[in-house]
Each structure stands twice: as C-alpha cells, then as structure tokens.
Amino acid sequence: xxxxxxxxxxxxxxxxxxxxxxxxxxEDVSEPEETPEVEDASKTxxxxxxxxxxxxxxxxxxxxIVKSTGxxxxxxxxxxxxxxxxxxxxxxxxxxxxxxTAEAQIQMIEELIAQKVDGxxxxxxxxxxxxxxxxxxxxxxxxxxxxxxxxxAESRTTHIQQADPxxxxxxxxxxxxxxxxxxxxxxxxxxxxxxxxxxEWIEWMKEELEDPKYENIELVKIAYGDDLRDxxxxxxxxxxxxxxxLKGIISPTTVGIAAAAKVLTDKGxxxxxxxxxxxxxxxxxxxxxxxxxxxxxxxxxxxLGYLAGCAIDALAKGEISGEAGDTFSAGRLGDREVVxxxxxxxxxxxxxxxxxxxxIGEWKDVY
Amino acid sequence: xxxxxxxxxxxxxxKSFFFQWEWMLVLILIVINIxxxxxxxxxxxxxxxxxxxxxFLDKAFIVLPMAFIIILGDxxxxxxxxxxxxxxxxxxxxxxxxxxGMAMVLCxxxxxxxxxxxxxxxxxxKELSAVIVTLSTMTIYRGIAYIILEDQAxxxxxxxxxxxxxxxxxxxxxxxxxxxxxxxxxxLLLHKTTFGRRVYxxxxxxxxxxxxxxxxxxxxxxxxxxxxxMSGVTALFLTSKMGSTRPNVAIGxxxxxxxxxxxxxxxxAGGKGRIIGTVISIxxxxxxxxxxxxxxxxxxxxxxxxxxxxxxxxxxxxLNVNTVKAGKIKR
Numbered sequence: 083x084x085x086x087x088x089x090x091x092x093x094x095x096x097x098x099x100x101x102x103x104x105x106x107x108x109e110d111v112s113e114p115e116e117t118p119e120v121e122d123a124s125k126t127x128x129x130x131x132x133x134x135x136x137x138x139x140x141x142x143x144x145x146x147i148v149k150s151t152g153x154x155x156x157x158x159x160x161x162x163x164x165x166x167x168x169x170x171x172x173x174x175x176x177x178x179x180x181x182x183t184a185e186a187q188i189q190m191i192e193e194l195i196a197q198k199v200d201g202x203x204x205x206x207x208x209x210x211x212x213x214x215x216x217x218x219x220x221x222x223x224x225x226x227x228x229x230x231x232x233x234x235a236e237s238r239t240t241h242i243q244q245a246d247p248x249x250x251x252x253x254x255x256x257x258x259x260x261x262x263x264x265x266x267x268x269x270x271x272x273x274x275x276x277x278x279x280x281x282e283w284i285e286w287m288k289e290e291l292e293d294p295k296y297e298n299i300e301l302v303k304i305a306y307g308d309d310l311r312d313x314x315x316x317x318x319x320x321x322x323x324x325x326x327x328l329k330g331i332i333s334p335t336t337v338g339i340a341a342a343a344k345v346l347t348d349k350g351x352x353x354x355x356x357x358x359x360x361x362x363x364x365x366x367x368x369x370x371x372x373x374x375x376x377x378x379x380x381x382x383x384x385x386l387g388y389l390a391g392c393a394i395d396a397l398a399k400g401e402i403s404g405e406a407g408d409t410f411s412a413g414r415l416g417d418r419e420v421v422x423x424x425x426x427x428x429x430x431x432x433x434x435x436x437x438x439x440x441x442i443g444e445w446k447d448v449y
Numbered sequence: 450x451x452x453x454x455x456x457x458x459x460x461x462x463x464k465s466f467f468f469q470w471e472w473m474l475v476l477i478l479i480v481i482n483i484x485x486x487x488x489x490x491x492x493x494x495x496x497x498x499x500x501x502x503x504x505f506l507d508k509a510f511i512v513l514p515m516a517f518i519i520i521l522g523d524x525x526x527x528x529x530x531x532x533x534x535x536x537x538x539x540x541x542x543x544x545x546x547x548x549x550g551m552a553m554v555l556c557x558x559x560x561x562x563x564x565x566x567x568x569x570x571x572x573x574x575k576e577l578s579a580v581i582v583t584l585s586t587m588t589i590y591r592g593i594a595y596i597i598l599e600d601q602a603x604x605x606x607x608x609x610x611x612x613x614x615x616x617x618x619x620x621x622x623x624x625x626x627x628x629x630x631x632x633x634x635x636x637l638l639l640h641k642t643t644f645g646r647r648v649y650x651x652x653x654x655x656x657x658x659x660x661x662x663x664x665x666x667x668x669x670x671x672x673x674x675x676x677x678x679m680s681g682v683t684a685l686f687l688t689s690k691m692g693s694t695r696p697n698v699a700i701g702x703x704x705x706x707x708x709x710x711x712x713x714x715x716x717x718a719g720g721k722g723r724i725i726g727t728v729i730s731i732x733x734x735x736x737x738x739x740x741x742x743x744x745x746x747x748x749x750x751x752x753x754x755x756x757x758x759x760x761x762x763x764x765x766x767x768l769n770v771n772t773v774k775a776g777k778i779k780r
Contacts, residue, residue, distance in 0.1 A: 151749060180748040181700060184691055189504045193742035196497040197489075210604055211691040214615050275600030276695060306600050 142200040144394050145175040146387070147190050149205050149231065149277075150182035153309055154362055155336040155383050156205065158449050159230060162384035163203060166391025169413055174391075175199065182274055182309050184211035191215040194224070201225040201394035203242075203387075206233045208276040213237040225397040227404075229390040230383075231279040235426030239397055239404035242390045243428040244381045247279070250334070250434050251286025253379060254358060255296070258330040261356035261376055265298035266329030269321045271342055271359075273309040273335040283334045302328070307338045314341035322349070333359035339378065343369035363437050367446035370439055377438035384449055386431055389415055393429055470714035474729040477762075481733060485740030492740055499622055503614070505735030506624045507687045508699075511706045512713075513635040514676035516727045519710050520639075520652045521672060522719025523571065523579035529702035530590035531563040531680035532687065536694040537594040539684065540603035549607050556688075557681040563590055564677015568670035587703070594696035604693025614690030624686055631679070636724035648672070652720030708755070709734055712762045734758075 146163045148156035156178065164174040175194070179186030184207045194202055195218060202219060206212055206228055216226050216237035226233075229242035244250075258268055270287065272280045284304060291301060302325050307314025314337055321328060322345070331346075333339035339361040346355055347369060357375045362383075369375045392412040393402075402408035406422035420427050437445060485492045492498075511528045518525050539556035543549055563586070570582045616623040639645035650658045651665050659665050683702075688694050713730035715722025734755060741751050 151747070175745050177745060178748060180752065183697070183700065185687070185698065186748070188690065189738075190742065192500055192504050193739065193745075196491050196494070196500065196739075197743055198491065208602065208691075208693065208695070210602070210693045213692055214611055214690070218615075276602050 142170075142172040142395070142398055143175065143197070144172055144201040144203065144391065144398070145177060145194045145197075145199050146390070147177045147179075147187055147194075147202065147204040149179075149207055149273075149309060150186075151178040151180050152311075153337055154365060158362070158383040159205070159387035159390075162382075162387025162389075163391040164387075165384070166388040166413060167395065170392070170395045172200075172395060182207050184208035184276070187212060188215045191219055195219050195222055198222075199224060200398040201227070203227050203229055203390045203394050204233065205230040206278055207231075207274060209234050209278040211276075225394055227390055227394050227397070229386060231277055232426075233278070235424070238426065240393065240420055240427045240429060241423075242386065242393060242431065243423070244279075244386050244431050245434045246430070247282045248286050248289075250360070250379070251283040252290040253434060254283070254332050254334060254360075255287050255290040257358045257377065257379075258332050258356060259296060259299065261358060262299070262329040264295070267300050267302045267325055267327050268330040268332065269302055269325065269328060270304045271314065271317060271321070271331055271333040271335075271338040272304060272306050273338060275306045277309075277335075280334050287332065307335070307341060309335060309337045311337055311341050314338045315345055318342045318345040322351070322355070328355055330356040330358070333357065333361075336360060336362045336365065336380070339375070340365045340369075343374050346374045347372060360434075361437070362449060363442055363445035364447070364449060366437070367442050370437065370442045377436055379434040379436055381431055381434055382449065385415060388413065389418065389429065389431055393418075471723065471726045471729060473762075474712075474714065474726055474733060477758075478729060478733045478736070481737050481740065485736065485743070489740065489743040491743055496620065498736075499620065499625070501736065501739040502625050502732075503622050503690070505731070505738065506622075506628050507614070507683055507690060508702045508705055509628055509709075509731045509735075510631060510679045510683045510686070511676065511702070512709045512727050512731055513631060513724065514672060514679050515706050515710050516713065516715050516722055516724060517635070517639065517648055517672045518579075518676060519707070519715045519717060520648055520719060520722050521669060522652045522655070523669070524707065524717075525567060525583045525673060525676050526580065526703045526707075527563070527567060527583040527587035527590060528676060528680045528683075528706060529699045530587045530594070531560050531677055532684045532699040532702060533694075533696055534563060534590040534594045535560040535681045535684035536688045536698055537598050537603065537696055539688065540606075540694045541597055543606065544603055549610060553685060556684055557678060560681020560684060561674055561678045564674040564680065565670065567677065568673030571673065572666040572669050591696065598696050600696075602693045602695045604691075606689075606692060610689055611692060612689070614686050614688075627682075627686075631682075632724065632728050636728075639724050644668070649720055654720075705734075708759055712759055 144167050146160050148160055160176045167174045177190045179190060187204065187207055191202065191212065192215065202224055209232060212233050213236060216233060220226055226238045227240050227242060228238045230244060232241045270284060272284060291299065303321060305317040305321055307317045318341060321331065331342050333342050339357065339359040342357055343366060346352060346357060352372060352374045358378050360380050361378045362380065366375060366378060389412050392410065396402045396410040397404060402410045402420065404420060404427055406420055406427050408420040409417055412418045418429050420429055515525065515528070535556045538559045539552045542555055543552040547555070567583055567586055571579050574582065612623065614624065618626055639648065647658065647663045647668055650663055651668060655665055687699060709730050710727050711717060712734065713722065713727030715727060737755065738751060741754065
C-alpha cells in the first residue's frame with residue numbers, strides 16, 4: 083500500500099516537473115485529485131455559465147452584487163434584475179458575499195473587472211469604501227449603478243432609488259406614533275452601521291421626531307443587527323433587556339423586522355411592544371396575522387432589480403448617459419426619467435406601499 | 450521533510466529534496482493555475498493576475514510572523530482585532546488633526562504595542578496557553594475599537610494614501626513589492642540566523658531549550674511583537690484599499706491567516722515548517738479564490754472548496770511522511 087502511494091506521489095512530482103518545464107503549458111495532467119472537486123463545485127453553480135466571449139452586440143454581460151447571502155430581499159432583487167436583463171437579451175452574473183462587508187464586495191468588483199463585464203449594479207455595504215474599486219471599473223469602461231443602498235456620487239453613474247427616502251423615514255415614525263398612542267420609548271433596529279439607505283432613512287426619522295407632536299416619544303437607541311438574523315435577534319433581546327419600558331421598535335430592514343417579530347412573538351409581547359418598519363410580506367405574514375406587527379411598508383424588490391437591469395442596459399447601449407433629464411424605457415414599468423438629487427443623479431421606483439391585515443393575504447405569495 | 454534533530458548542515462540528497470511538502474504545494478499551485486486557465490479565458494492575463502494579488506496580499510503580511518508563532522508551538526488569534534484597532538486609531542487620529550504620516554506611524558505603533566502586550570501576557574502567565582491569552586486580547590482590542598468609533602466609519606484620507614493599496618511601480622503592484630521584501634526578511638531570519646534556529650528549538654522542546662540557555666521568553670515576546678507590527682502593516686494596506694475604516698474590518702482574517710500557515714506545511718505541533726511553504730500557500734489560496742471568482746462560483750461553495758483543500762493538504766502531508774518512510778529515505 084505504502085509503496086503504491088509512494089509511486090503515485092513520485093509520478094505526480096515528475097508530472098509537475100514536466101509541466102513546470104513546459105512553462106505551465108497545455109499538457110494534460112492526469113493526476114490531480116482535486117480537479118474533479120473544483121469542477122463539480124463549479125457545476126453546482128445555479129446560475130447559467132456566462133458566455134466566454136459575447137460574439138454579437140446583443141449578448142451583453144451584467145453583474146449584480148448584493149449585500150450578502152441569505153437575505154431574501156436581496157434574492158428577490160437579483161431575480162428582478164435577471165428578468166430584465168434576459169428580456170433585453172443579456173447575461174446575468176449574481177454575486178453575493180458571505181459577509182456583509184465592503185472588503186468582500188471590493189474583491190468581487192475586482193473579479194468582475196477582470197471578466198470585462200459591461201455593467202455592474204451594486205447594493206453597497208459602505209458608501210465610500212467601494213469608491214477606488216468602482217472608479218477603476220468605470221475607467222475600464224464598465225457602467226456602474228447602485229440600487230437599494232447607494233454608493234457616493236463619484237463611484238457611480240446613477241442610483242436606482244426605491245422610494246423617496248424622506249417619505250420612507252417619516253412614514254415609519256408616523257406609524258409607530260399611531261401604534262403607541264403618541265407616547266413612550268422607541269428604538270430603531272437597523273442593518274449595518276454603514277448601510278447607506280438605512281442611515282438616510284434614520285436621519286429622516288430623527289427629523290420627523292423633531293416635530294412637537296412627538297414630544298412624548300423618546301428614541302432611546304439605534305441598534306445594528308448587520309442584516310444577520312442571529313445578531314438581529316440578540317440585538318432585539320438586548321433592547322428589551324436594557325429598556326423595560328420600551329413601547330415600540332422601528333426596523334427599516336427586512337432581516338431586522340423579521341427577527342424582531344420572532345422575538346416579540348416568542349416572548350409573548352404582542353400588544354405590549356409595537357413593531358413596524360420595512361418587511362417582506364412573505365416573511366412577515368404570520369406576524370401581521372398574529373398582531374405583533376400591525377402594519378409595515380415596503381416596495382417591490384423584484385421591480386427594483388428589474389428597473390436596475392433596464393437602466394444598466396440603457397447605459398451600456400448608450401441610450402442614456404446617466405445625466406439628469408435622460409429618459410429611457412423600463413420594460414413593464416413604463417418610461418423613467420433620471421433626476422438630479424444632491425450631488426448625483428437617481429432613477430425613482432415609486433412610493434412605499436403599506437401592508438396590513440387586510441391586504442397581506444394577497445401579497446404573501448408574491449414576494 | 451524537515452528533520453526533528455538539529456544538525457548544522459544536512460548533506461544534499463536528491464530524493465529527499467523532492468519529497469518535500471513545498472513541492473506538493475508547487476504541484477497543487479500548478480494544477481490550480483491550469484484549472485483556472487481552462488475554466489476562464491480571463492485568467493491568464495498578466496495585469497489581471499497582478500490586480501488579483503492586490504485582493505489577497507493585505508492579510509499575507511500577518512502570515513509571515515504567524516508562521517514563526519506556530520513553529521514556536523503557540524498561536525495568535527488576536528491579529529485581526531489588532532488590525533481593526535490600529536486602523537481605527539489611525540483614522541480617528543488623522544480626523545482629529547494629526548498629519549497622515551504621523552497617523553500611519555501611530556498605526557504601526559498601536560499594532561506593535563498590541564503584539565507586545567500579547568507576548569508579555571503569554572510569558573508572564575505560563576499556565577495559560579497562548580490561545581486563551583490571545584482569545585481574550587482579541588475581544589479586548591476589537592472592543593476598544595468599538596468604544597472609539599461605536600458603529601460608525603472614519604476615513605476621508607488624503608488622496609495619496611490610496612497609493613498603498615492601489616498603486617503600481619511600473620506594472621507591479623506596490624503591495625506585492627513590499628510583501629516580497631518582508632517575505633525575504635522573515636525567510637532569512639528563520640533559516641539563516643541563530644535566532645531562527647532557536648525558534649525551531651523552542652518549538653521542538655521548550656523545556657530543553659530553556660535548560661540549554663535559549664532565552665525562550667525573550668524570543669517569544671519578540672515574535673509576538675513582530676506579529677503585532679505586521680498586523681499594523683496589514684491595517685495600513687487594508688485601510689488604504691478601502692479608503693475608510695470601521696471597527697468590524699478584517700473579521701475572520703485570523704482564521705484565513707492560520708489556514709494559510711497550516712497549508713504551508715507548518716506543523717501546529719511546533720518545530721517544523723518553512724517560510725517558502727507559507728508564501729506558496731498564500732498564492733495558492735489567493736489564486737484559487739480569484740479563479741473561482743472569475744467563473745462566479747457562489748461564495749459559500751468557495752468556502753467549502755478551500756476547506757476541502759485544507760483537509761486534503763493535511764491528509765497528504767500525513768501520507769507524505771509515510772511515503773518517505775516507504776521510500777526508505779534516511780530521516
């Protein structure tokens with residue numbers, strides 16, 4: 083047995099030398115045990131293999147980088163993106179880092195630059211940290227749009243805005259105000275502390291809370307669950323421990339609101355601590371039905387991804403340049419216009435939509 | 450294979466020269482390159498490969514001193530937290546008005562001090578294993594970073610600072626050149642000096658080394674301090690690459706680093722291993738990730754593949770020992 087192994091390994095070494103002398107050329111190496119593993123792994127890949135070299139002008143390749151794996155909202159968004167791109171005759175690459183960090187996304191951007199894709203749509207884990215990588219992509223002629231969570235204006239051509247951030251922020255405060263009858267302690271359970279979109283909404287929530295009619299409401303803490311389910315659960319439990327008089331929780335992230343709803347249900351706090359925020363109907367249906375969350379808001383993540391897919395295609399084909407005033411056709415969503423917001427441009431999806439006990443039944447199977 | 454008994458100079462033997470772990474690594478590296486080139490037409494491209502090294506070399510700086518630490522028979526799992534703390538203090542002090550050059554020096558100082566504290570604790574409390582001590586400091590260092598910045602980011606560095614992570618000298622990334630210099634320094638230190646020989650001696654038998662007059666404690670403190678310093682270097686490059694920093698940067702780096710060291714043929718039992726092996730394994734894991742990233746393998750699958758590679762490596766290393774015996778090579 084040992085002799086056989088010795089033989090195999092010495093053969094392998096000889097082969098390696100041959101290959102080494104051949105300048106890492108094209109010889110067939112028959113030995114490597116882990117080659118099949120690698121190939122199997124790439125076959126378990128769900129996405130269609132991207133074409134090596136698109137030979138017609140039609141077959142453009144677009145990539146979408148989401149915040150992290152295991153986030154249903156992000157998956158729906160990627161589905162919508164894929165739908166739009168395939169309607170327009172392109173290929174989609176979906177990339178999801180296993181940790182919601184900027185480092186992981188930078189590495190993915192590098193890989194996409196090397197693949198010479200035609201466009202990158204990204205939901206950013208940090209507004210500024212991706213700038214060098216995205217600018218490098220743009221210098222290589224790759225179109226960059228952000229969606230859902232923006233990168234700063236220097237690192238993108240345009241941003242796909244799900245809904246007016248001011249409306250999203252204010253409407254959630256108004257909801258919790260109504261639920262807790264205008265007085266008591268409230269807390270916010272957000273995603274990561276660097277999530278561009280969540281931070282912007284929280285700023286508007288604070289703005290809304292300045293209004294004298296909220297003088298009896300006190301925002302005691304902003305907790306960060308990093309869009310990880312277990313961390314969101316423990317942050318919620320921490321809030322309940324630290325603030326026994328807590329009356330309401332606003333969670334402007336789908337992972338956070340679902341985790342908080344689970345904790346409130348398990349602890350039997352339905353009606354004692356109110357919950358609202360942004361949630362996926364399919365995930366939140368049971369909590370809306372059991373009364374833990376009376377109502378919440380969201381937009382359609384599928385449409386958001388779809389709009390991003392249409393926008394990046396229009397950019398890549400030169401139909402628009404991302405300047406304010408450009409209009410393009412966004413498939414089933416109708417025509418859209420690029421508008422100027424702050425120091426960059428955006429394309430708006432629509433208004434936040436309210437889900438409550440009356441309409442959750444019809445939406446819970448949609449997304 | 451490395452020998453257990455320390456002879457000043459071993460006679461050269463062709464057979465045993467090729468029966469070495471490093472050759473196995475070279476073989477795997479070649480295989481990976483062939484596989485990568487065959488699965489993606491974008492892989493074999495000089496500038497692409499050079500850019501790819503930029504994505505994984507930031508943590509490679511820590512691999513060098515980590516090899517020393519594991520040869521000593523210890524382990525340091527606080528390196529990633531040290532990176533976070535150095536990076537955060539650099540950013541905060543720069544934003545508070547310190548010139549960038551000074552802030553960078555401060556970053557290295559913070560890293561060095563963190564490493565020094567680890568070393569002192571480990572030699573002071575001999576009844577505690579290194580893993581427990583560094584587990585505590587790992588939590589403490591990142592905790593301090595969180596206290597300083599809470600959940601916010603800090604950054605807004607001057608434009609020239611991004612050169613560290615993104616700059617080129619000709620067509621070679623700056624980070625690659627710096628890494629090569631450090632690798633040579635650490636390699637010479639381990640293989641060509643009495644200091645290095647003592648490190649092996651301690652790893653093989655700390656008690657005997659102590660009785661033979663080797664200053665075990667001093668050497669340990671020096672090496673842990675070096676690990677802290679190199680974490681500071683990593684912090685510089687990583688922060689430059691990101692352009693801003695948060696207390697949760699570099700999460701999980703300690704495990705990546707230890708995986709690279711182990712795959713590099715350094716025995717966790719201590720007393721065995723070489724710098725060249727760890728350097729090859731850095732490129733091996735890095736290029737494997739890059740190649741699979743090019744064909745958009747999902748990141749979870751990527752983790753499994755790297756795990757399998759580690760298992761495979763450890764298994765083969767065991768076989769390798771048996772093979773040497775079977776091949777009747779003098780050990």
